[in-house]
Amino acid sequence: MTTIYSADRVRTHTDTGTIGDGSVVVNDEGLIEWVGPTADLPATFKDIAPTRFDGTLMPGLVDTHVHLGFDGGPNPVQRMMSETDSDQLVLMLRSARELLSAGVTTARDLGARSYLDVVVRDAILRGDARGPRLIASGAPLTPTGGHCWFMGGEADGAYELRKAVRRHHEHGADSIKIMSTGGFMTKGSAPWFAQYSEEELALAVSDAHRLGKRAVAHAHGIEGIRNAVRGGIDALEHCTFVASDGSMGFDAALADEIAARGVYVSLTLNVRAWQMLKAGAGGFVDHVAMIVQELRARGVRIVTGTDAGIDLAPHFAYAAGLEALAALGMPVEDVLHAATVVSAESFGLAGQIGALRPGAFADFIGVTGDPAADLTCLRRPFLVVASGTRFVPDPYPELESLATNASAGPGSLGHEH
Ligand SMILES: [Zn+2]
Structure with a gap:
């Protein structure tokens, strides 16, 4: 009809x-x-x-970075770790509905267990469930005990990385997520340490490309950002330019390289950044504002990933991430295009969505x-x-009614995945 x-x-x-x-x-x-x-x-x-x-x-809006298996409550990691796959699947279907209710019609899941994102994607495509058009990445690839190891994507060295890329392909994943650095909260990992060498990343990325998939890197630290960019990565998540001593840094030459190679960047701003801005917090927020400005000045294409589902960042709060991006200096018209056409282009779906x-x-x-x-x-x-x-x-619920993380430093981004 x-x-x-x-x-x-x-x-x-x-x-x-x-x-x-x-x-x-x-x-x-x-x-x-x-x-x-x-x-x-x-x-x-x-x-x-x-x-x-x-x-x-x-x-329809695009979120380039979600976790359907995280509930956006106070401790989503603990919940994921304690749940069975069946429990997780129920939560993921709920998260998918929340995203769609917020107007997100395409989302890329960048970390799910047991290829449940592939199951949810196909259920939505069949019409058995409602949710955004999903791009599934399976479990993020990370060294043994590395950032988000509990999702099941442990892979050490080039051989295992390639094997994992092929296994993801075999199970129907659309894209590949690699943890290029540690994160703030996984025990034993730190955001300023690179987890893989440039050579290892290059081998994994080239295999992803061979299989028609785009590769995305979680990267906070400058070294890990550089390894991923030189390894041929298609997009960077977080991209906070943390220096090797853990301080908030920047590297203009590396930013130039990100621009020259056409790497998309998602700063994973979400309702937590929005809350910090409302509270008038400086510090980390000012640092991210500087990054937004520096990247834009160089022509880096910024996309809208929110890390939806992580601690205190529910899926339905998507719009707050766009408002935060605008508050940090991105013109509204550019934010609207980032959330649609530019994100679509970053997936290779220009003309089809956005x-x-x-x-x-x-x-x-x-x-x-x-x-x-x-x-x-x-x-x-x-x-x-x-x-x-x-x-x-x-x-x-209204954005204003959501729980706030009391701290407002880099640590408050601490639960990112
Ligand atoms: Zn994430």
């Missing part, structure tokens, strides 16, 4: 720009058939009554007002269409 959605404003995120009083025509294959001014609707659609909304229709154009997946949202004027309207979409099927968003 062909469906027409009309609104005061349609943001296409293509060369067409924003259309006043526009319509989106969705065909029965879940694809966009036509986009344009309502007055110009082709005669073939004249008999179909449009569903009309006040507000803005725009491409923009409203004929032939693209009918993944879009409706929000009250104009997001270009006020990003907060993204907090609660009134309409979510995913793969052409309308989804009634589940209710979820």
Whole structure:
């Protein structure tokens, strides 16, 4: 059945720009058939009554970094470690609904156990469950006992890394996540230490590319960022430029290299950064603002990953990460494009998602007002269409009501994965 959605404003995120009083025509294959001014609707659609909304229709939002298996509560790691795979699967289906309710129509899971992300992805594709279009990465690859080892992706040295990439391919993963550095909270690992050499990463990444997958690195420390970039990584997660003594550093030459190699960067800003900004906290927030500025000045393409699911960062709080990015100096229009077309491009899905154009997946949202004027309207979409099927968003709490982590230093990012 062909469906027409009309609104005061349609943001296409293509060369067409924003259309006043526009319509989106969705065909029965879940694809966009036509986009344009309502007055110009082709005669073939004249008999179909449009569903009309006040507000803005725009491409569905993209989160390039989520963990469906983390619940966004006070201790998601403990929960994951104590749960059976069946329990985890139930939680992951819940997280997927939360993301979709928040308007996220595509998400990349960057750390799940037992290939449960592949199971959830396929269930959503079949229509057995509702959630975003999922890009599954399986368990992140990490040395024995390394950051997030408990997800089951332990791999030491080039041979095991390649074997793990191939095993992920065999099990249907779409992309590869490698822990290039430690993290703040996994016992025995530290964010400033590199976990793999440039040579090891290069071998893993080239094998991922051979299998048609993009490779993403979790990297805080400068050394680990450099190893990943020179190893050919496609995207960096966190990218906090922690120096070898644990202090917040920066490396302009390395930032130039990130830009020159076209590596996408997700700073994993989420509701916790949003809370720090609301509290007027300086320190770490100022450091990230500097990174945003330096990377943008060099033309690095920033994408919107939120690390959804980690401690006190529930999946439904997605919009807070976009607001934080804007508060740190990224123009609103650039934030909106980062959250759609740029993130789509980082997945190799340009033209298929992230923009409203004929032939693209009918993944879009409706929000009250104009997001270009006020990003907060993204907090609660009134309409979510995913793969052409309308989804009634589940209710979820206000951002202001969420629990806050009392500390506001680098340690408060401490639970990142
Ligand atoms: Zn993560």
